[in-house]
Amino acid sequence: MDPVAIIGASGALGFGLALRLARTGVPIAIGSRELARAEQTAERASAIVPEGAFSAHDNAGAARAADTVVLSVPFRNQSETLTNLKGVLRAGQLLIDATVPLAAAVSGKATRMLGVWQGSAAQQALEMAGEGVRVVSALHTVSADSLSELKRPLDQDVLVCGDSRADKRAAAALIERIDGLRCVDCGRLEMARTTEALTALLIAVNARYKTHAGVRLTDLPERLWD
Amino acid sequence: MDPVAIIGASGALGFGLALRLARTGVPIAIGSRELARAEQTAERASAIVPEGAFSAHDNAGAARAADTVVLSVPFRNQSETLTNLKGVLRAGQLLIDATVPLAAAVSGKATRMLGVWQGSAAQQALEMAGEGVRVVSALHTVSADSLSELKRPLDQDVLVCGDSRADKRAAAALIERIDGLRCVDCGRLEMARTTEALTALLIAVNARYKTHAGVRLTDLPERLWD
Numbered sequence: 001m002d003p004v005a006i007i008g009a010s011g012a013l014g015f016g017l018a019l020r021l022a023r024t025g026v027p028i029a030i031g032s033r034e035l036a037r038a039e040q041t042a043e044r045a046s047a048i049v050p051e052g053a054f055s056a057h058d059n060a061g062a063a064r065a066a067d068t069v070v071l072s073v074p075f076r077n078q079s080e081t082l083t084n085l086k087g088v089l090r091a092g093q094l095l096i097d098a099t100v101p102l103a104a105a106v107s108g109k110a111t112r113m114l115g116v117w118q119g120s121a122a123q124q125a126l127e128m129a130g131e132g133v134r135v136v137s138a139l140h141t142v143s144a145d146s147l148s149e150l151k152r153p154l155d156q157d158v159l160v161c162g163d164s165r166a167d168k169r170a171a172a173a174l175i176e177r178i179d180g181l182r183c184v185d186c187g188r189l190e191m192a193r194t195t196e197a198l199t200a201l202l203i204a205v206n207a208r209y210k211t212h213a214g215v216r217l218t219d220l221p222e223r224l225w226d
Numbered sequence: 227m228d229p230v231a232i233i234g235a236s237g238a239l240g241f242g243l244a245l246r247l248a249r250t251g252v253p254i255a256i257g258s259r260e261l262a263r264a265e266q267t268a269e270r271a272s273a274i275v276p277e278g279a280f281s282a283h284d285n286a287g288a289a290r291a292a293d294t295v296v297l298s299v300p301f302r303n304q305s306e307t308l309t310n311l312k313g314v315l316r317a318g319q320l321l322i323d324a325t326v327p328l329a330a331a332v333s334g335k336a337t338r339m340l341g342v343w344q345g346s347a348a349q350q351a352l353e354m355a356g357e358g359v360r361v362v363s364a365l366h367t368v369s370a371d372s373l374s375e376l377k378r379p380l381d382q383d384v385l386v387c388g389d390s391r392a393d394k395r396a397a398a399a400l401i402e403r404i405d406g407l408r409c410v411d412c413g414r415l416e417m418a419r420t421t422e423a424l425t426a427l428l429i430a431v432n433a434r435y436k437t438h439a440g441v442r443l444t445d446l447p448e449r450l451w452d
Contacts, residue, residue: 111413113420146445156444159427187337187430194339194427197420201385202443204413211445217431218382218440219372 003027004174005066007059007073007081010041013098014072016147017139018045022052023150024177029055031062033081038062048150060088068094068174072139075114075121076105082128091132096171097125097192098139100199111204113197122161122192136162136171137192140199142181143212154180156214159195161186169225184217184224229253230400231292233285233299233307236267239324240298242373243365244271248278249376250403255281257288259307264288274376286314294320294400298365301340301347302331308354317358322397323351323418324365326425337430339423348387348418362388362397363418366425368407369438380406382440385421387412395451410443410450 004021008014009030018028022045030045032038038056045054055065063069063085073081078099082089089095099121103112118124122137129135138160146152158175160183162168172183186195198215205213230247234240235256244254248271256271258264264282271280281291289295289311299307304325308315315321325347329338344350348363355361364386372378384401386409388394398409412421424441431439 111417184431185434186427187434191337191427191430194420194423197423201412201417201420204417205410205443205446208411208413209446209450211447213446214444216442216444217428218442219437220431220435220439221437224435 001025001027002068003029003066005029005031005062005069007031007062007069007071009072010037011072011074012144012148013139014070015041015045016144017070017072018054019049019052019150020147020178021174022049022054026174026177027053027055029057029062029065031057031059033059060085063088067092068096070096070098071125072098074105075099075101078121078124079128082125086130089129089133092134094134094136094167094170095125095129096139097122097135097137099125100140100196102200111200111207113200119190120192120196122189122196126189134164134167135189136160136167137189137195138171138175138183140196141202141215143202143214145212146214154178156181157216158183159186159198159215160184161189161191161195163189172225182224184220227251227253228294229255229292231255231257231288231295233257233288233295233297235298236263237298237300238370238374239365240296241267241271242370243296243298244280245275245278245376246373246404248275248280252400252403253279253281255283255288255291257283257285259285286311289314293318294322296322296324297351298324300331301325301327304347304350305354308351312356315355315359318360320360320362320393320396321351321355322365323348323361323363325351326366326422328426337426337433339426345416346418346422348415348422352415360390360393361415362386362393363415363421364397364401364409366422367428367441369428369440371438372440380404382407383442384409385412385424385441386410387415387417387421389415398451408450410446
């Protein structure tokens with residue numbers, strides 16, 4: 001099984017994703033800004049999923065270690081992280097961007113979004129990732145808490161955007177290894193401005209109802225990735 | 227039973243809503259720009275829902291005839307319609323705005339949104355509706371086709387935004403008369419920029435999957451409007 005790198009795996013979403021994927025047999029390259037932090041995170045993950053294969057790296061090391069890279073960092077750090085990965089990310093690599101430009105990045109409300117010049121964090125990732133990196137946007141609406149609490153069954157959709165159907169299919173095949181997550185093709189990468197914004201909407205809903213809501217699209221056909 | 231006015235009831239969404247609400251016993255004041263058009267629409271509606279109570283008006287007449295007004299016009303016409311309703315809409319009236327600023331309004335793609343200066347069509351409605359009109363945003367993600375085909379069971383959420391919980395509750399009580407629609411409080415009116423944008427996202431999903439997708443939020447409590 002090919003490993004998957006998770007950049008920002010010490011954060012809540014990245015960590016939950018690392019746990020859930022590792023349980024399905026995917027070796028996880030844990031990436032953090034500092035190697036020591038990654039090592040702590042890998043230890044923490046191993047304690048929770050003993051059968052999992054976790055390796056610890058700085059972000060560049062993680063990105064080198066896998067053909068599929070999940071970018072799961074706060075928006076405040078997305079640009080810096082991608083700058084640091086320049087020359088590391090390579091053509092053909094699949095980059096799944098889960099960044100959400102919440103206004104919280106600049107001390108605003110988590111129910112509000114920042115305007116990103118390129119249109120969305122995903123489009124910023126595409127611009128910065130370098131020629132040939134296959135950028136797909138996904139995983140914004142899955143709550144970190146729901147992912148991390150392994151006993152909690154998941155039953156929700158992951159909205160996937162990207163300019164290549166094949167790349168989206170590859171991302172979906174990975175994500176759907178996790179029980180209870182169904183991936184839906186939501187169109188081109190530019191649609192990420194809406195899937196990212198859904199996070200802020202869900203934060204508002206969660207505040208009202210004290211829950212960790214997810215999204216489900218209704219009336220879809222049985223097979224979504226033929 | 228108090229009547230409900232539907233401004234733009236000759237359009238697909240307004241018409242479907244008129245049918246579905248009329249079936250539950252709500253008298254519908256059908257509003258169109260021209261009275262003759264409203265009369266045709268009322269006739270058409272009566273033929274489909276013979277037990278329904280439909281009256282035909284120009285938009286101003288419809289708005290005068292009811293304490294609850296649904297605004298269901300193309301974004302291209304929203305501003306003009308609200309200008310024409312100045313002095314007609316009155317304090318205390320509930321205005322449920324379902325307008326979606328699709329780029330299609332200016333010959334752009336239906337999967338893209340226009341930027342609205344106030345933030346969203348709903349916020350434009352609030353600004354234009356006049357002092358004391360209670361503006362709630364809802365119904366963007368319910369497809370007109372699904373509403374109009376009365377035989378098709380509905381099973382989806384309506385995302386409701388507004389600055390007053392009481393106003394949202396009132397809108398929800400009305401909308402939930404329709405079997406299979408559940409209203410979810412998605413926060414303040416400013417969140418409408420995301421619920422409106424979901425329409426464009428669903429249009430992209432519908433194009434991909436040849437369906438009429440709706441939205442469902444997961445992991446919510448049983449009671450949403452206590």
